[in-house]
Amino acid sequence: xxxxxxxxxxxxxxGLEYCDxxxxxxxxxxxxxxxxxxxxxxxKKGITILxxxxxxxxxxxxxxxxLFSMTWFVFWRARITGELVGAMVVLSLGISSEIGPFKxxxxxxxxxxTHKIADGFLECDANTIKGTxxxxxxxxxxxxxxxxxxxxxVVVAGNGVLYVMKPVxxxxxxxxxxxxxxxxxxxxxxxxxxxxxxFMMIASVFFVCYVPASVTAFxxxxxxxAEAQMLALSEExxxxxxxxxxxxxxxxxxxxEELDVYNPExxxxxxxxVERRLREIIGRHANVINLLNQVExxxxxxxxxxxxxxVLGLLSELLGKLENTFLQLPFALMQVSMxxxxxxxxxxxxxxxxxxxYDCKWENFDKSNMKLVLVMLQNAQKTMTLSxxxxxxxxxxxxxxxxRGIYSAYTALRSTMK
Numbered sequence: 199x200x201x202x203x204x205x206x207x208x209x210x211x212x213g214l215e216y217c218d219x220x221x222x223x224x225x226x227x228x229x230x231x232x233x234x235x236x237x238x239x240x241x242k243k244g245i246t247i248l249x250x251x252x253x254x255x256x257x258x259x260x261x262x263x264x265l266f267s268m269t270w271f272v273f274w275r276a277r278i279t280g281e282l283v284g285a286m287v288v289l290s291l292g293i294s295s296e297i298g299p300f301k302x303x304x305x306x307x308x309x310x311x312t313h314k315i316a317d318g319f320l321e322c323d324a325n326t327i328k329g330t331x332x333x334x335x336x337x338x339x340x341x342x343x344x345x346x347x348x349x350x351x352v353v354v355a356g357n358g359v360l361y362v363m364k365p366v367x368x369x370x371x372x373x374x375x376x377x378x379x380x381x382x383x384x385x386x387x388x389x390x391x392x393x394x395x396x397f398m399m400i401a402s403v404f405f406v407c408y409v410p411a412s413v414t415a416f417x418x419x420x421x422x423x424a425e426a427q428m429l430a431l432s433e434e435x436x437x438x439x440x441x442x443x444x445x446x447x448x449x450x451x452x453x454x455e456e457l458d459v460y461n462p463e464x465x466x467x468x469x470x471x472v473e474r475r476l477r478e479i480i481g482r483h484a485n486v487i488n489l490l491n492q493v494e495x496x497x498x499x500x501x502x503x504x505x506x507x508x509v510l511g512l513l514s515e516l517l518g519k520l521e522n523t524f525l526q527l528p529f530a531l532m533q534v535s536m537x538x539x540x541x542x543x544x545x546x547x548x549x550x551x552x553x554x555x556y557d558c559k560w561e562n563f564d565k566s567n568m569k570l571v572l573v574m575l576q577n578a579q580k581t582m583t584l585s586x587x588x589x590x591x592x593x594x595x596x597x598x599x600x601x602r603g604i605y606s607a608y609t610a611l612r613s614t615m616k
Contacts, residue, residue: 214348217341219323222419223316226347229412235306237416239313256408259401260295267381268292275379284377286518291375294511294530295402297504298410304500305413311496318489319420322427322482331437335430343422350418350536351411357529358407362400364525374399377522410533420493421540421584427486428547428582431479432554438475439559442468459562469564476570483551483577490544490582501537502587508534509604516608534597541584541592552578 227238234245234253276285365372371387383391446467511530515523555578560571584592
């Protein structure tokens with residue numbers, strides 16, 4: 199049994215005071231265990247019964263409300279009543295809510311690989327020596343990564359809270375979405391149907407928001423760590439020559455302010471140091487590429503499906519009129535936009551590493567180290583990316599292309615809604 203101070207300490211670990219990778223993955227692991235998903239291969243305590251009950255109840259409500267009832271309302275009930283706008287509103291809810299569960303499905307389907315990814319990143323982090331410049335730069339970047347994950351989680355979860363609290367700000371008896379009819383609960387505003395429907399809506403929205411918030415937080419952390427590694431390695435490459443000079447000064451008896459780098463003995467010391475550091479950086483770079491490729495294998499199909507659902511969901515939201523769907527819009531946008539943002543940040547960090555390799559003063563190295571730098575440059579020129587199904591690279595340009603396509607489809611279909 200945890201004491202009060204231990205509980206407070208565990209809660210504080212979710213804040214910005216603790217930005218190291220093991221703590222961030224532990225935070226995400228705790229969030230995912232509520233959904234009965236364990237990404238920590240070393241955690242052997244098991245999942246609590248309460249988590250199984252919460253997941254079973256909320257998932258059952260979600261699939262009944264946002265899948266079965268949505269399908270019934272859109273394709274049968276709305277056709278009879280002629281509620282075309284209402285059908286679009288309900289359809290947008292159903293489509294946008296499926297993005298997170300697909301990511302959760304692929305995470306669970308590839309659970310062995312998910313464990314391998316988490317363990318691989320932790321092993322990579324364990325090889326970092328604390329107190330070094332590399333570790334300091336890494337932690338600075340990881341602080342921004344944790345801010346990103348926290349902001350995403352709060353926005354998505356907060357969107358759900360606002361959605362279920364919307365009836366409180368409205369006059370009379372209302373539901374979060376009055377257009378929505380849950381199958382078997384008509385009339386919806388009569389007791390006890392109203393109470394049952396409201397409970398099912400709250401449970402469904404919990405599942406709808408908690409799943410993408412927690413699963414995508416895992417993605418943000420691991421891709422953010424890859425980004426942080428590349429940025430820290432970039433700084434190491436830029437400082438490589440000056441580090442070699444400083445090392446040579448400590449290994450020679452030369453007391454002059456300016457070290458003679460053309461001295462044969464000094465040259466050997468400098469190039470031995472440079473070779474050792476280059477091999478370390480090459481190893482880290484290769485490890486990060488390998489880990490990111492594993493992330494791509496697990497999540498690329500889920501991200502591709504998310505893109506398709508985003509297009510259909512946003513199109514439905516626009517056709518359902520923004521005054522009816524203003525709370526659904528940021529929910530769908532935030533999910534896929536964060537995937538694109540993470541992909542763009544990885545690309546930017548990879549490009550920065552490429553530039554730093556060329557700018558590492560390689561012209562001062564011996565031929566052997568020049569060859570190593572050339573190999574590094576060739577590898578660095580293959581920009582690290584994340585993709586949607588291996589078809590489209592996740593980036594801001596991809597997101598803008600999707601938005602343009604959605605707007606074009608909306609302008610073409612808008613006339614049919616009048």
